[in-house]
Amino acid sequence: MSSASKPVESETPAQPDVPNKSTIPTWQGEIKPRLLTNQEVSRRIFIGWSRTVPHSILMEAFARFGRYSYIDNNKGNGNHCYLVFESPDSVQAMIHCAHKRKGGLYFDFFYDGKLEHIQVIPWYCQDLYYSNPKVQSVDRSKTAFNTVFIGAIHALLTASAIAEIFEETFGTVAYADLRCDGNSYPIGCGSVTFADTESCRKAVAMGSVDVVTSKFGRRITIDPFVRACPCSVPNCSQLGKVFCKDCFNYFCLGCFQPHPLYHVGVDVLSFRKR
Numbered sequence: 001m002s003s004a005s006k007p008v009e010s011e012t013p014a015q016p017d018v019p020n021k022s023t024i025p026t027w028q029g030e031i032k033p034r035l036l037t038n039q040e041v042s043r044r045i046f047i048g049w050s051r052t053v054p055h056s057i058l059m060e061a062f063a064r065f066g067r068y069s070y071i072d073n074n075k076g077n078g079n080h081c082y083l084v085f086e087s088p089d090s091v092q093a094m095i096h097c098a099h100k101r102k103g104g105l106y107f108d109f110f111y112d113g114k115l116e117h118i119q120v121i122p123w124y125c126q127d128l129y130y131s132n133p134k135v136q137s138v139d140r141s142k143t144a145f146n147t148v149f150i151g152a153i154h155a156l157l158t159a160s161a162i163a164e165i166f167e168e169t170f171g172t173v174a175y176a177d178l179r180c181d182g183n184s185y186p187i188g189c190g191s192v193t194f195a196d197t198e199s200c201r202k203a204v205a206m207g208s209v210d211v212v213t214s215k216f217g218r219r220i221t222i223d224p225f226v227r228a229c230p231c232s233v234p235n236c237s238q239l240g241k242v243f244c245k246d247c248f249n250y251f252c253l254g255c256f257q258p259h260p261l262y263h264v265g266v267d268v269l270s271f272r273k274r
């Protein structure tokens with residue numbers, strides 16, 4: 001059975017089809033390194049190294065900049081972790097003392113008889129947001145519905161880099177923003193608002209975009225940005241529980257049932273929990 005003729009269950013909305021790998025667009029390019037001076041930084045900073053270094057060694061290396069805790073999602077087995085300093089001034093001091101090479105920041109020191117290069121990547125708070133100056137004259141309330149929710153964002157991608165990728169792949173981007181933790185550090189998801197509905201539909205239809213750079217490869221997921229909306233069928237007063245990825249309308253379960261079978265719905269309630 002082809003996905004085009006997939007029947008819609010009476011109670012459960014159809015799940016979005018997994019796009020065929022060959023249809024997923026690829027963006028290939030380089031992310032320009034960010035080295036800004038006197039810009040607000042997150043208290044959280046990325047630390048990466050080429051082989052496993054005990055945390056005690058890292059403590060020694062970075063304690064001179066101030067008090068910090070660390071976040072290690074790999075439980076000591078990976079090649080990176082995050083330091084969260086008590087003061088952003090500590091991060092500024094680190095940036096100031098680091099060696100600048102190939103557009104990156106490094107600390108060199110001897111460990112176990114070998115020279116170790118530790119890369120540090122600060123996060124500039126301004127990189128959480130992007131606003132296209134050419135689209136600013138457009139009423140924001142009109143573009144709000146051209147928004148997609150994006151996930152699996154690599155830590156090196158700023159909001160303006162995301163905007164560049166989505167603009168070159170799908171169409172003009174009005175705004176992009178990245179969700180962050182309490183330290184203004186990105187948590188890997190966010191949203192992109194297009195200047196027009198057509199570009200937004202294109203992005204939702206593709207469902208993801210592959211980003212390929214010399215430093216990393218990543219598939220960014222794209223979902224419709226659903227919100228609380230009433231059912232779009234005239235004279236129906238129910239709450240929209242299904243968002244149709246084809247016609248971009250909200251439906252209650254009753255009204256979605258007779259909807260053309262080739263349309264693909266997204267369960268609004270499960271999306272809102274994110």
Ligand SMILES: [Zn+2]
Pocket residue numbers: 244245246247248249259263264
């Ligand atoms: Zn539809």
Ligand SMILES: [Zn+2]
Pocket residue numbers: 231232233236237238251252253254255256
């Ligand atoms: Zn309805």
